[in-house]
Amino acid sequence: MVHNDKFMFPYEGAWSDGREKLLCLDTGSWRVNRPVLDKEKCNYCSLCALYCPPQCLKDMGDHYAPDLDYCKGCGICARECPRGAISMMPEGEFADDSAKR
Ligand code: SF4
Ligand code: SF4
Structure with a gap:
């Protein structure tokens, strides 16, 4: 299968044997909710x-x-965090955030 190079990620991921580029899409544009971390609860596990x-x-x-x-x-x-340190917040909460995608 031939993919447009624009969408290919040149780095190895955990699932890759590193011999081929990975298909990469701008998945940030799919987001409806954003993960927000409470650093006080996070133990960096x-x-x-x-x-x-x-x-x-x-x-x-x-x-x-x-x-x-x-x-x-x-x-x-957020589901996997054993300390409940990540909350999913609606993207609308970040409407004025220039980092919003
Ligand atoms: S696991 Fe969390 S950080 Fe990763 S894509 Fe899903 S919401 Fe985003
Ligand atoms: S799973 Fe939770 S506690 Fe562990 S590093 Fe991630 S946010 Fe922090």
Whole structure:
């Protein structure tokens, strides 16, 4: 199958053997709800990042933050977090946020 290179991600992911580029879509545009972290509750266990389907949670050193270009708002990180540190908030709450996708 031939894909347009514009949509191909050149880096290896957890599911890749690294021999081919990965199909990459702007999944951030799908998002209806956004994951918001309560850093006071987070113990940096990494489970959210492990289960995030597009692997878009970036390691910030003491917590994880979603790359909003790729976070599709699926809520799996919030469901998997053992400390209830992630809440899914409607995108409308961020209407004035320039980072909104
Ligand atoms: S799963 Fe929850 S506690 Fe663990 S790093 Fe992610 S947000 Fe923090
Ligand atoms: S909402 Fe889904 S895509 Fe976004 S960071 Fe959480 S698990 Fe990843």
